[in-house]
Amino acid sequence: MRRFSWFNASALTLGFAFLYIPMIILVIYSFNASKLVTVWAGFSTKWYGELLRNEEFLNAAWVTIKVAVISSTIATILGTMAAYVLVRAGRFSGRTLFSGMIYAPLVMPEVITGLSLLLLFIGIGLDRGVLTIVLAHTTFSMCYVSVVVSSRLVSFDQSLEEAALDLGCSPFEAFRLVTLPIIAPAVISGWLLAFTLSLDDLVIASFTTGPSATTLPIKIFSAVRLGVSPEINALSTIMIAIVTIGVITASLITKQAAIRQARDERMAERPT
């Protein structure tokens, strides 16, 4: 029934060309010997060398990674708790407000989130730096984590947990031995999402940081405002490469896990 369609083939080709050509150009020009980004002057890796010698960029990268690891880890814990509360805790006073506070940051413009957090930090006299960025990133990314985790919690069979409780598990053991392994893929993807959101964030970090902590996006933004630079191209290429490898690895792992799970289920169903 499915015929080859010129319309579909060209929609896919043009669409993916549009999505990928700008990034491919960026990668190609990171290997350009010329300082002028628009003139090709032969292959060179010198901008990567310059980048590795640029202390400011290295420091910013270190701050960014530190912030991303800490904030995504706290966000995953808080987000999983919040998801559990939303799906399992039943009714309690203030539930509507709670779910509102979970969903609102997802649609809140970053400028508003950043401004409001900054005004809070100034109001309570907290020195701005790594700590304040971590607090800010944790707050908005925990909401993303809880959305991802709660969609998994909704779809899973609660009787498994009840069985564990009946068999003598404490509620915490039941969570650790039954619930957590089942929702683990969602928790991990929630962590990854929180991590990339934090790595990526310019606006909220700009509002909530102080002179002591400059993150990579802030550094890139101030460099890029003055125009295109080959060093930034090199940096972008490294970041694109890391993300590509990460996403492909993650998808291969989940695929294998799905295959293994399907096999286990077949084994379990086989009459003995």
Added chain:
Amino acid sequence: MRRFVLIAVPYLWLVALFLIPFVIVLKISLSDVALARPPYFPQLDLSAGWEGLTSFFAELDFENFWFLTTDDLYWKAYLSSLQIAFASTVMTLLVGYPIAYAMARAAPEWRPTLLMLVILPFWTSFLIRVYAWMGILSNEGLLNQLLLWLGAINEPLTILNTNTAVYIGIVYTYLPFMILPIYSALERMDDSLLEAAEDLGCSRLSAFWLVTVPLSKNGIIAGCFLVFIPTIGEFVIPSLLGGSGTLMIGKVLWEEFFSNRDWPVASAVAVILLLILVIPIILFQRNEQKQREAEG
């Protein structure tokens, strides 16, 4: 007890770092700018007791909101943000729909790969994806070089630092948000419906309009909101690709805060931006809920 802790920890975190900051913005939007640290007045002085509280509330007023209506920079910025967001949502739909459609019609073994190709840019830094266009759209950029070489133009077009560049940037960065919901709606569609329509005498085109489009309606609505809502407050795209003529409210708020250091006006700008966003957000939630009920 355990349940109480489980609820209290994320609850208090969000109250402290989401709700209270918001109340502070509201409060400062009603204050006056002052040459002090922090640069606004009045300050809440709890040590003065009840009197401090009453004098504090007596000093709050809507002056900043009044100021926003008198200076036409602000309402022009709101209007142009809405207009840019609306136009770029329509453009993203026009670009995204055919891609989502072709993905849903592709052979099933190809679909996971295509889906990953759409999601991959989403994981890549937003800033870098916007930056990639700066080198392409500038006067000496690759697009102009290509067009000059082809002989399509005689002198370089000015695209960077105009609204055109902003539109291109928005369509490019938000395209996955449009494709994914439409794709998931189209993928669920039963092919036999199209066959039935054609058997009953529909042309392929009218079968598309009468069957495919209505069945993907929820995906289209979700995609449009996912593009429209964040675009209104967008800051990075207008400040890197737009020019001095590009008025968007996210950029105005940023400059009001960082360049003019007028915190009360910046807060008032934020409050009104949020009031504008409430309408599309409620519509979006209602659409999601309807969809969930239809599925559940």
